[in-house]
């Protein structure tokens with residue numbers, strides 16, 4: 001009885017790691033060859049795997065984190081102290097922190113309703129306003145939030161019109177697409193993350209996706225302390241220790257084999273929630289615009305009020321199910337209280353009413369039924 005009960009009520013996590021079984025062979029190989037270093041065959045192999053997966057003549061540099069990838073992208077675009085960088089306000093703090101590392105100022109821009117990502121109308125207004133104040137932004141950081149691609153067509157039209165490059169933060173969207181083209185290939189630079197909660201994980205890690213091999217080489221140079229060629233330890237510029245280790249890359253090689261399978265499983269989660277909860281009037285879903293395919297990294301629903309969201313969150317947590325509010329926008333963070341912000345309430349509304357539901361690829365039908373039944377029972381009680 002006690003055992004059954006604990007099993008029925010066992011904790012369901014938001015987005016736990018999901019090993020495929022292929023990872024160990026690459027790690028074992030690294031041990032056998034004694035390649036225990038921030039370089040080696042798994043690093044090169046994992047980069048090839050990423051490039052093959054993304055297509056579009058991409059060049060991937062495997063790094064220690066997604067945050068490191070954003071930092072290097074900003075450096076490669078020449079962002080310096082006192083510069084301004086536009087960033088979608090609705091994101092996780094890692095998208096914006098590297099702007100601050102460089103002593104530049106983040107300019108925060110709100111979202112559109114259709115994708116929850118940076119609003120094209122507000123973006124253009126922001127650029128015009130910054131230029132009129134005497135400073136042209138050096139880059140635009142866009143996000144594919146929860147796996148949903150941003151408005152690629154309109155954002156890049158604006159980027160081209162004003163000649164401001166885009167850094168595509170695709171940390172949450174490996175496997176997502178727009179009209180058959182993978183996310184992670186749209187930006188002048190794009191960023192992937194393999195942190196523990198992402199759709200595939202190496203426990204921690206990331207990648208910078210470049211448009212040319214020369215830029216990839218520059219990124220790797222900066223990521224390995226900017227050491228000049230030769231054996232004399234000569235340095236002309238400041239570098240970083242940002243390279244991915246050969247052991248970690250082995251996990252990545254095992255994970256990327258099952259990425260498409262995990263996208264299908266996370267989309268299954270979304271479809272299950274949609275099918276069973278769409279009739280509840282207080283719940284809204286983020287549906288895909290035409291031509292868009294989200295990897296559905298996290299299913300985030302919108303409730304009718306903040307109160308409903310808070311109560312439902314509590315109800316799920318009480319029943320041993322991990323659910324979380326949606327990311328707190330950067331303009332509401334004490335850290336960025338002085339950053340200029342161009343707002344329209346969309347991101348704040350999602351923050352107040354959004355609830356992220358368990359979305360792991362290892363969820364079972366039984367888990368999903370337990371979650372949806374609990375949510376339905378919450379509304380039945382009202």
Ligand SMILES: *Cc1c(COP(=O)(O)O)cnc(C)c1O
Pocket residue numbers: 064065066067068091092094095143169171172192193194195204205206
């Ligand atoms: C996870 C995440 C990052 C950072 O990736 P790390 O690999 O954890 O440094 C950046 N941006 C977004 C939107 C993320 O969700």
